[in-house]
Ligand SMILES: Cc1ncc(C[n+]2csc(CCOP(=O)(O)OP(=O)(O)O)c2C)c(N)n1
């Protein structure tokens with residue numbers, strides 16, 4: 347058994363007098379993205395914009411409107427909002443029914459409940475018939491300190507397994523604002539991970555002309571030593587780590603792939619073909635079944651095997667509860683830890699193993 | 701149904717429609733030497749009353765926007781619905797020999813992507829009513845006066861999602877939703893009453909806020925009256941009709957054997973079954 351999955355002991359805990367108090371950043375998922383402008387509820391506002399232009403748009407939730415930013419939509423369009431109660435199977439079944447009648451339903455809940463509880467309903471009532479239901483789900487990967495009941499560490503693996511389902515992991519507010527009209531325009535079903543509340547604006551800060559395009563990746567930054575291939579909030583981490591490493595003379599290119607399925611194969615192969623000494627996939631997800639394995643298979647099949655391939659993701663384990671910044675540090679998702687590992691991997695002219 | 705749609709149907713007695721549905725189903729099952737024939741024979745009267753009395757549809761245009769939506773939540777009952785769709789002229793009778801074959805439009809478990817007139821993919825039991833809720837909401841949004849009928853089984857009453865949908869249908873006062881339960885008293889592992897406590901069914905659904913009727917599913921007059929009442933009632937919410945049925949109804953020697961979810965029929969018995977059914981042909 348790996349140390350991460352070893353059961354914790356049940357000894358009483360004494361407060362440590364001098365330790366800093368870290369609060370469980372659970373329901374308010376603080377992403378610890380210092381120095382970035384924060385955008386309030388980008389999903390809610392983008393959906394209101396879209397609904398103003400497209401009368402087919404409806405919003406449904408399973409008692410989590412306030413926690414998926416759908417309350418903004420509900421307030422703007424009360425008669426186009428459906429509260430389905432804490433009943434996730436009904437949520438997606440009813441969304442399928444509305445899509446069958448020609449509507450464009452956006453259904454929200456937490457990613458764990460979509461992936462684990464309602465999976466069969468999503469598979470058979472939405473994905474198999476190819477209905478245009480947009481599932482937008484909060485608390486992806488490690489974005490809550492509530493522990494395994496709320497941490498959707500395997501949702502990408504689960505949903506990548508569904509044929510014809512488009513899977514999106516947006517990085518920031520720019521991605522979310524751009525994603526909403528793009529996924530609405532896609533004629534089939536979409537699963538999108540959601541960052542909610544006050545969401546940092548990162549991508550246009552680094553890349554002023556950045557624009558989310560469904561199915562497309564984007565090289566956000568050049569660099570000759572490392573190619574980071576990242577999705578979701580790990581692109582944020584990759585960009586910040588790249589700035590740190592640049593001060594030390596290490597050049598890290600950052601390739602952002604917000605659409606996890608289907609992958610932007612062409613761009614990925616083009617960038618992998620430039621043969622930087624180290625390729626690191628980074629994702630806010632278990633190392634099993636997510637972007638890392640998808641990229642590895644694609645590169646192997648295309649014969650585009652990088653000199654060295656490394657993977658930053660969550661361990662194959664049920665994670666601990668706690669404060670989010672602590673957990674990101676512990677499980678390797680913080681900027682500091684990302685930079686550290688890349689430095690290590692590059693030691694010795696890049697020829698040592700991890 | 702609108703008078704115009706009703707007049708489009710030839711005036712064939714419902715009992716004969718039910719008989720034909722049973723015969724189509726037996727002929728299909730004979731092709732594969734198996735099939736959920738117990739369910740098909742059991743629900744044939746209900747389907748006859750639905751497709752030749754209650755439902756509004758156009759056989760030549762299964763996607764007609766004004767149609768009533770008939771959802772087969774019970775995917776394993778596909779053979780029964782195919783038989784009804786054949787009788788209704790949606791599927792040509794010539795396709796009977798393709799039942800369950802490669803590239804057939806009539807797979808063993810019902811799927812909307814294969815068969816005209818099959819509104820949803822059932823089979824993962826307990827999903828139909830949730831989709832029916834969404835479709836009923838959608839129809840109302842469009843001011844479309846069509847109804848949604850969801851056919852489910854007694855076993856599906858045990859699925860948690862059925863009760864999620866039951867609450868939503870009341871919460872949204874879905875008076876355009878009719879849920880039909882084929883209560884054949886049988887599930888995969890044995891008699892329904894011994895599996896989980898769905899009794900008392902009527903009281904439970906009523907307590908959730910539904911209008912509930914329960915009738916003998918082989919008494920065609922009672923079935924028709926219940927469907928009329930479900931559709932015509934002024935009740936401001938969803939409607940449930942529970943039909944008590946007997947598996948294998950119409951084929952005497954199978955009916956005596958019908959104490960299992962999957963009724964075994966020996967190869968030489970298919971012709972006997974068709975002959976037995978023939979003896980019950982309505983005059
Ligand atoms: C969600 C789900 N669980 C289990 C099954 C397997 N299964 C198929 S039919 C059946 C019996 C369900 O009861 P009912 O539909 O009343 O059975 P029948 O009347 O056809 O004997 C079961 C358990 C299934 N298809 N779907």
Ligand SMILES: [Mg+2]
Pocket residue numbers: 853854855882883884885886887892
């Ligand atoms: Mg049954």
